[in-house]
Amino acid sequence: MNKKFKIIVEYDGSAYHGWQRQKTDPSVQEAIETALATITGTRLTLTGSGRTDAGVHALGQAAHFSCDTRMKAGELHKGLNSLLPEDIVIRDCRQVPESFHARFDVRRKTYQYRILNRPLPAAIGRQYLWQIRRPLDADAMSRGLAYIVGTHDFKAFEGTGSPRAHTEREIFRAEIEKEPEGVLAINIEGNGFLRFMVRNIVGTLVDVGTGKRMPEDIQRILASKDRSRAGATAPPQGLFLVRVDYE
């Protein structure tokens, strides 16, 4: 009997060339597809809510697959976690209606970018942070970040070489949280994200934090739709896809 399943996936992206299956490099999608093939005896295709780039982590990536099986979601869940490597964990697995689509039905994605803002690097947890030694003005960064909330054309913050049908996206929430030990957590929720969009926004925001740019520059860069106006792309290891919400 053909069934459709939705899974929620946590992964440490350090060892992977991103979510998406590659010709040779290891990917999270391929690791899960390989485990599914072992369990079900057939080669299945996993459809994610979208890609995550090489080195980016996830606490709650979502994906679906269809499968002609008598197995229940709970059995698949256990089987997957027993076969997957330690850096990939299936947090949830449930049967969904045939109409569900992990990419097309996304209503909201939540990302978090973690900056360690202090002169001293961290040995413990360094895989999950971007260290900025110079002191950052978190208030200026917050003011700059506020300009991305709402519906905008994010072309200026899109990675080069990744043209999309349209580059308008809606951001529902964008906030900076100060955590202990000099960690700044930048939380961004939106209906969708362009390639490198969060990392390009964070890279530009760090320029605001160091005083190289003004908070209002974020607005000007957005309006310019010109990638060359924005700052550098923040490195992948600070970025987490926290959750994906559907209807």
Add this chain to the structure above:
Amino acid sequence: MNKKFKIIVEYDGSAYHGWQRQKTDPSVQEAIETALATITGTRLTLTGSGRTDAGVHALGQAAHFSCDTRMKAGELHKGLNSLLPEDIVIRDCRQVPESFHARFDVRRKTYQYRILNRPLPAAIGRQYLWQIRRPLDADAMSRGLAYIVGTHDFKAFEGTGSPRAHTEREIFRAEIEKEPEGVLAINIEGNGFLRFMVRNIVGTLVDVGTGKRMPEDIQRILASKDRSRAGATAPPQGLFLVRVDYE
């Protein structure tokens, strides 16, 4: 001019065969000694507050070294952090009196052992946790843990094949903290620790948490001075040497 320096070291022990220099395997001590040799041009010996075992982490290991140098502590500090691999960070470096000794002068060591108590493993941060799937009774564990506070002969919790002159140690504080997401942090402070002592206490305490043993068994095991009465050794990756205090 001969000077003595004290350093505070944070390290991710995952890639190391412990603190202590080994014939072939990489160690934290050797990595720092190699960096010191590059900076000072001479081969120095680093004296730690004590060993940490393979795979154990530190937030605040302490060590000293003597060196005939004109360099100031701040220069050595910067030089070390620029040469050391990412998983070792010198948190502090200062000149100390010739009489200071990183091992003999220890007054207190603080360890933390981190357990993830939930059915679902973690992909993010799994390097820093011991996962126990069965639910643990943290209150029973706390009652058991209380028996180690005070001065006791900890022979029953010492690793085999590591005889010491005497096996009496004083524990000043021992507490379990409940953190979000099912993490139990076991904090133990004492004037010194035998080899595997914290990990053997934690392994036994987990038996109390699952109901396999009673809290009072900790007292009986202590009194027996018999290693075979205690539980299994908890794995290294959950253990952190948090800090070392001197006079």
